[in-house]
Amino acid sequence: MISLNPEEDKSKIKAxxxxxxxxxxxxxxxxDIDNPDLAENTLKRINYYRLSAYALTLKDPISKDDFIEGTSFDxxxxxxxxxxxxxxxxxxxxETIEIAFRTHISYEVAHKFGPLGYKDKENFINEKFHRESLEELDKLIQKSRKGELFVEHHFRKYSGELPxxxxxxxxxxxxLSKFYRNLNEDVKKFIAKHYYKVPYFYLESWLQTLSNVRNVCAHYARLYNKRLTFPPKLFKEEQKLFDRGYIFAGIYITLRLLSKNEGQRFHIDLEALISEYEQDIDFVHIGFPxxxxxxxxxxxxxK
Structure with a gap:
């Protein structure tokens, strides 16, 4: 709760x-700080508070405030x-997964229900959620009028009706994740099976997980030593292979949703990144078995 007494707040906040x-x-x-000039220059571009979040795994478990002996700023x-x-x-x-999924969902909805079929509540599971989704979509469309020429084109030529x-x-x-979750079950099943070779309830879960991971990445938040807000559902044979609560689970399902060539490139780049930092990272804190x-x-x- 925010205090109504500013003076009281000031007394509690650190200088x-x-x-x-x-x-x-x-x-x-x-x-250990061998190069204080480098450390100070680093703090001039990376907030002390932000950097200190990565220090949590380097602290002595007994003292809690002190770092483990021998830990360096580097x-x-x-x-x-x-x-x-x-x-x-x-x-x-x-980005690759999101764009592909936009393509798949718009193609199937258009061909099964028509260009404006997304406006028909009969094509969705929950009427209230569908109505709220349309309201949200309308706000997004209105917001895009100034910057997106294709949106303004549809307003001029088709009275604002966007297919x-x-x-x-x-x-x-x-x-997209919420839209898919509320979509007619037959269409959900088809998209999941035809494009991704999985039952739709896994795809629902994976999209929710990855949309949240995407937001974390886009807002420069932390993945290291942080539990996923929405751990993905896994197949029974995969559930004991690793902890689905860390970013490794997100990486695993990312590979499942990429095409073969895209997945291979992503895997190669990840291997290179791990190789570069494997002496400093602790695999436990990213859920890597x-x-x-x-x-x-x-x-x-x-495929």
Whole structure:
């Protein structure tokens, strides 16, 4: 709850620290800093608070405030850089998945229900959710009028009626995930089986997981040592192979949704990234089992 007394709030909030004072805080907590100039320059471009989130796994479990003996600022920075590069790698793969899924869902809805079939509540499971989705979509369309020529074209020529293949282009990954979940079950089944070779309830789960991962990546949030908000459903034979609560599970299903060639490129790039930082990262904090590479090699992306 936010206090209504500003003076009371001021008494509880820590005073701001300078860059050099932040260095001293790290040193007092037994973090080895061989190059204070490099450390200070780093803190001038990466918020101390943001960087310290990566320090949580490097703290002494007894003292909790102090770092484990021998921990260096360089290793702390490596964890940050690894996480940053992992986010960028995932963003590229998730963009490919999102665009493909937009294509598949708009094509099937258009051919089964017509260009404006997405407006008909009879083609969806939950009427209330469908109505709310249309309201959200209308806001997205209106917001896109100034920047998207194809949207303005449909307003001028077709009185603002956008066919599904046009409307789908202004939506987010999260919207697509919710739209698919509420879609007519027969169409959901067809899309999941025809394009992704999985039962639709797995695809529902995976899209929810990946839309959230995409938001984490797009907003520069942390993947390292962080549990997934929506762990994906896994096949029975996969459930004991790894913890579905960490980013490895997200990576695994990413491979399942990419085409074979796309999946191979993603896997190669991931191997290179892991190789670059494997001396500094702790695989436990990203949910990678010891046989992670074999598991990813065996993951069957769609053809």
């Amino acid at each position: 701001p620290t300078t860059y050099s004072e932040q260095i001293e805080i790290y040193r007092k907590r037994k973090l 290793r702390l920075l490596s964890l940050y850089e690894f996480d940053r590069k992992l986010r960028l790698l995932l963003l590229g793969a998730l 599904i293949w046009a409307a789908i282009e202004v939506t987010s990954f999260g919207f 010891s046989n992670w590479n074999d598991l990813l090699s065996q993951a069957q992306p769609r």
